[in-house]
Each structure stands twice: as structure tokens, then as C-alpha cells.
Amino acid sequence: MxxxxxxxxxxxxxxxxxxxxxxxxxxxxxxxxxxxxxxxxxxxxxxxxxxxxxxxxxxxxxxxxxxxxxxxxxxxxxxxxxxxxxxxxxxxxxxxxxxxxxxxxxxxxxxxxxxxxxxxxxxxxxxxxxxxxxxxxxxxxxxxxxxxxxxxxxxxxxxxxxxxxxxxxxxxxxxxxxxxxxxxxxxxxxxxxxxxxxxxxxxxxxxxxxxxxxxxGGKSPAIIGPGARFEHAVERILFGKLVNAGQTCIAPDYVLLPRSQVADFVTAARAIAGRLYPRLDENAQYASIVSDRQYRRIAALRDDAVAAGARAETLGDAPAGADNRLPRRLPPVLLTGVDDSMSVMQEEIFGPLLPLVPYDNLDEAIAYVTAHPHPLALYLFEQDHALIDRVLARTLAGGVTINDTLYHIAQHGLPFGGVGASxxxxxxxxxxxxxxxxxKPVFRQARFNGVGLLNPPYGARFRRMLGLLLKRG
Incomplete structure (x- = not known):
């Protein structure tokens, strides 16, 4: 009803x-x-x-x-x-x-x-x-x-x-x-x-x-800095991406990482996903996509990116075709070779697809983030405090987690919210x-006070009192 x-x-x-x-x-x-x-x-x-x-x-x-x-x-x-x-x-x-x-x-x-x-x-x-x-x-x-x-x-x-x-x-x-x-x-x-x-x-x-x-929502980036603990970064990014099969408003939407580490990320992610979600095709601890409509939308983002030149790397140890074996069971996929013309880099993914965007220096990664609408969340993996401060100072996001994902949302002492488009x-x-x-602001006047000294008619006394107010502010 x-x-x-x-x-x-x-x-x-x-x-x-x-x-x-x-x-x-x-x-x-x-x-x-x-x-x-x-x-x-x-x-x-x-x-x-x-x-x-x-x-x-x-x-x-x-x-x-x-x-x-x-x-x-x-x-x-x-x-x-x-x-x-x-x-x-x-x-x-x-x-x-x-x-x-x-x-x-x-x-x-x-x-x-x-x-x-x-x-x-x-x-x-x-x-x-x-x-x-x-x-x-x-x-x-x-x-x-x-x-x-x-x-x-x-x-x-x-x-x-x-x-x-x-x-x-x-x-x-x-x-x-x-x-x-x-x-x-x-x-x-x-x-x-x-x-x-x-x-x-x-x-x-x-x-x-x-x-x-x-x-x-929006496209929340995860940045792997040059001094990151790499395996730890990959694991925590995958955790944040794959709980609820990526259907999380603050899930990492894409990864910015050093160009030399793209292949290493794919290798590490494959092993980690297999460890977190063994036998993906029958694993009841990996969520389904909520509806046929959402399933088709996410699959279309993946397929359109591949058709435009991206490479899809399926994670986990599910057999080929497992995404059709169970209702709305979509295996995690890394996408390499993406560019901003692809829909997967324009729309919030809200599913288990993870584009990898390489950079040559950290300032390039920062510039990429700032050139796009402000994200709901930003994740940074780095040990160098000066680099962390540089990213925090030069980017604007609803919330930030350093060296992990998602958990800023669970801190009662921190507000949760977006900024701009997020x-x-x-x-x-x-x-x-x-x-x-x-x-509600309340002003309580004292019984004995000097406000009457400012009443009209405005004579010499008033001008002296006004002069004192203007000097002392």
C-alpha cells in the first residue's frame, strides 16, 4: 500500500x-x-x-x-x-x-x-x-x-x-x-x-x-601517492569499492596512481579480490545489484568503455560468464586505458567497476581532481605528511579518509556532507x-545599562559616546 x-x-x-x-x-x-x-x-x-x-x-x-x-x-x-x-x-x-x-x-x-x-x-x-x-x-x-x-x-x-x-x-x-x-x-x-x-x-x-x-554523490577519487604502502592501499580501496557491490555513495569511483604501478595494481587486486570473495559466482558474502535496471546501467558503462578502447580486467576467481550465472551478480572489473570521453569517467558508477587513471607526478593527480566537480569523498594513501597536507590544501571534497576508505562517515565528531555538486x-x-x-540568539539587557546615553536628541554627549564606540569597535 x-x-x-x-x-x-x-x-x-x-x-x-x-x-x-x-x-x-x-x-x-x-x-x-x-x-x-x-x-x-x-x-x-x-x-x-x-x-x-x-x-x-x-x-x-x-x-x-x-x-x-x-x-x-x-x-x-x-x-x-x-x-x-x-x-x-x-x-x-x-x-x-x-x-x-x-x-x-x-x-x-x-x-x-x-x-x-x-x-x-x-x-x-x-x-x-x-x-x-x-x-x-x-x-x-x-x-x-x-x-x-x-x-x-x-x-x-x-x-x-x-x-x-x-x-x-x-x-x-x-x-x-x-x-x-x-x-x-x-x-x-x-x-x-x-x-x-x-x-x-x-x-x-x-x-x-x-x-x-x-x-x-559524484565521482570520489582514491589517490595512491608515491610514498603509499602499496599493497595496503590496494586492499583498502577494494574493500571500499566492493562492499555492497560498489553501491555506496562514498565508494572510491576511480583510482589515481603512479603510471609505473598500474600493472602492479591489477596483479595485486586480482589476488586480493580472490582472497576477499572466493568463488565469486556462488559467494553469498558478495552483494547483488539491486535491480535489473541498475545492472544493465553498470554493465553498459563497462561495455561502452571497452568498445571505446579501455581494457577490462575481471577480478576474483569466478569462471567466465559468472556475471550472468546468478541474478544481478556482477563481478568486479578494473578498467585501464580510460579517458574522460567515456561515460564511465563522466557518470557516478555506483557499482563494482573501478577505472585506473595513471599520473606522472602528484601535482598532475591533484590537478585532475580539481578540474572536476567536487567529490563527496576523497581517499589518499600516502605516508609523507607534507604531501598529505598538499593534497588536503589543494583539493575540496565533502570528506576525506587518509590511508583507508569509507570510515570518515562513521565518526560522530565529524560532519558528513558534500560540497558543490556532491x-x-x-x-x-x-x-x-x-x-x-x-x-535562537537571545540578548539579555541588564537592569542598569548605558544605552540611554545614545538616545536622541543627538548632542555633544551623544557625539562623545559615538566617538568612543567608533574607536573601540
């Missing part, structure tokens, strides 16, 4: 009515909602993993636990440990010219937050922003992906069972429902998905002047609390 535009409006109104009745939930109320979410995840762990597995055709339970359940629970527990402190007003003395007045920043819930959830990590990318919205004291309404229908239906059912209708609501349905959802007058809207769809979401939100956080705004941890809060 999917939701109509009328259903969505009614649900939003119910949430808004509840928010108006309790505009500033205290900490016990917020903590109770977070613990309800935690309990739901623990109780439904098996069922959620099974539903995601069924939607994908094959999604390893281990990956769902590691990449979705663990960070979801960790986010809840971090919020429970720090949320009370985040709520406290931040007080200080006013500027020198206004003493003895005081100021404060008072965090206040925005109201009702809308969250549009993608299909690639449907549990974590629902729960992560939901945690931030709840710890900030908001109500929330989620639109689940139609491309993971079993999980979406189960998640909606469990939220309805565990939460009051005025706390959290979940909508399901197709692209038309998503379009109607993004046009609702939320107090904040968070969208995770493609850059192309992000344009439509932002356009719809603009009609209501709804502020948006856009978590998009997104706007951020969340996670205290940053998420602030994203979904209004930091």
Missing part, C-alpha cells in the same frame, strides 16, 4: 499539531524516543536484514550488520550520551560596548523534518538522520525507497507499531509519492540520492522556502543536532 498526496498532507498535519502542543520536548522525552528506536532495531535485526537481502537478491547479512545496523545503533548511543549537553543554551557576556548585558544561543527544534531515504543503505540512511532529528526535539516523516519494497514496508510497519503517530511517520510509494513528499512544507528536508534527483528535490522545496540538506549541508552527531535545530 502506498501513500497519496492527501495521505501525506494529513500525516504532516498530525505531526505539526503534535509539535505545536509540545514545541520544546525535554531531554527525557527525546531520550525515550531514541531508546524506542534502539529497541526496534534490536528486536527487528533479523527481519530487517532478511528484507534487505530479499530486496537486493543477495545482500550479505554481515554487511547489513556492519554497515547499517552498527552505525545506526552507534549513532543512537552517541546521541543518548551527548544530547542533554547539546540542548543546553550557550551563554556568554555581550560585546564590550554592551556590558553588562549577556547573550545566549538557545537550541530550539525546527518542527517537522522530512527525510527522503535512498535504496542502497535503506536502514542506516533512514535511521541516521532520524536520530539527529529526534535528538534535536523534532517530529519526523520519512519517505522510503520504492526500490527496496520489502524493507520499506517492514520499516513503516515497525515505526507505526513503536512510535506515536505524532512522533514519527513513514511513507512508501513510487516517484510520484516522492515528488509530492518533497513538495510538502517541512521545516527542513534532507535528501540522500543522486545529483540529478537532487535538483528536483531542491526545486520543489524552494516553493515553500524549505531549507534542504542534500547528500548527493551536496550541501551536513549531519551526524552534534552537527546533525545543529542542522535540525534553530540556534
Amino acid at each position: 502506498t501513500d497519496s498526496a492527501t495521505d501525506l498532507s494529513q500525516r504532516l498535519q498530525l505531526l505539526r499539531t503534535a509539535q505545536r502542543a509540545e514545541p520544546m520536548p525535554d531531554w527525557p522525552a527525546r531520550a525515550a524516543r531514541l531508546r524506542t528506536l534502539e529497541k526496534m532495531l534490536l528486536e527487528q535485526r533479523e527481519a530487517f536484514a532478511a528484507a534487505i537481502h530479499a530486496d537486493f537478491g543477495c545482500r550479505p547479512r554481515e554487511e547489513t550488520d556492519l554497515l547499517e545496523l552498527f552505525p545506526s545503533l552507534s549513532a543512537i548511543r552517541h546521541a543518548l550520551g551527548h544530547g542533554r549537553r547539546w540542548m543546553k543554551p550557550r551563554r556568554q557576556l555581550a560585546g564590550l560596548a554592551f556590558l553588562p548585558a549577556r547573550t545566549e544561543l538557545r537550541p530550539q527544534p525546527l518542527g517537522v523534518v522530512g527525510i527522503i531515504v535512498p535504496w542502497n543503505y535503506p536502514l542506516y540512511l533512514a535511521v541516521g538522520p532520524l536520530v539527529d532529528a529526534l535528538v534535536a526535539g523534532n517530529r519526523a516523516m520519512l519517505k522510503m525507497s520504492e526500490f527496496t519494497p520489502r524493507f520499506s514496508a517492514l520499516f513503516a510497519e515497525q515505526v507505526a507499531r513503536c512510535f506515536q503517530p505524532g512522533e514519527v511517520a513513514v511513507a512508501t510509494g513510487d516517484a510520484a509519492v516522492a515528488q509530492a513528499f518533497s513538495a510538502l512544507p517541512f521545516d527542513h528536508l534532507l535528501f540522500t540520492g543522486s545529483t540529478a534527483v537532487g535538483h528536483h528535490v531542491m526545486r520543489a522545496a524552494a516553493a515553500n522556502l524549505t531549507p534542504v540538506t542534500l547528500e548527493l 551536496g550541501m549541508g551536513g549531519y551526524h552527531g552534534e552537527t546533525g543536532f545543529r542542522t535540525f535545530s534553530h540556534l
